[in-house]
Amino acid sequence: MRPILVVLAAVLLLVESGGQAQRSRMAMAWPMNEVVTSARSSAPKTQVDFDTQLKPIFQAKCMPCHFSGGQMYDRLPFDKPATIRKLGTRLFTRIKEEKDRKLIEDFLAQSP
Numbered sequence: 053m054r055p056i057l058v059v060l061a062a063v064l065l066l067v068e069s070g071g072q073a074q075r076s077r078m079a080m081a082w083p084m085n086e087v088v089t090s091a092r093s094s095a096p097k098t099q100v101d102f103d104t105q106l107k108p109i110f111q112a113k114c115m116p117c118h119f120s121g122g123q124m125y126d127r128l129p130f131d132k133p134a135t136i137r138k139l140g141t142r143l144f145t146r147i148k149e150e151k152d153r154k155l156i157e158d159f160l161a162q163s164p
Contacts (some may be wrong), residue, residue: 100159102133107127110136137164 054081100106116122118130123136129135136143149155 061147098158099162102136104160105155106133106136106159109147109155110152113146115118133159133164 107130111119114130117124118128119125120129120131128139136156137160141157143156144153147156
């Protein structure tokens with residue numbers, strides 16, 4: 053219930069104008085930040101393992117070109133995590149499944 057109230061209060065702030073809006077924004081900043089922060093901190097942080105979770109995706113979608121012996125392997129070897137980090141979300145031109153994209157995004161977000 054509380055997040056709904058915070059959203060409603062934020063909408064009212066957008067509608068409001070003048071000095072009153074400024075005072076209201078300052079008063080509402082703390083609860084809204086608390087909700088956003090608690091939502092972020094409650095999200096599970098799981099480590100994505102390149103060899104067991106990502107490499108099979110790339111083998112299924114990008115074999116034989118980007119793996120050993122392929123014509124693109126020398127330029128873009130997809131069996132190396134550094135290549136995937138370098139390309140980032142540009143890989144999504146070939147990776148369409150949402151669950152695979154989420155794994156790649158999680159991998160890119162974790163520190164090398």
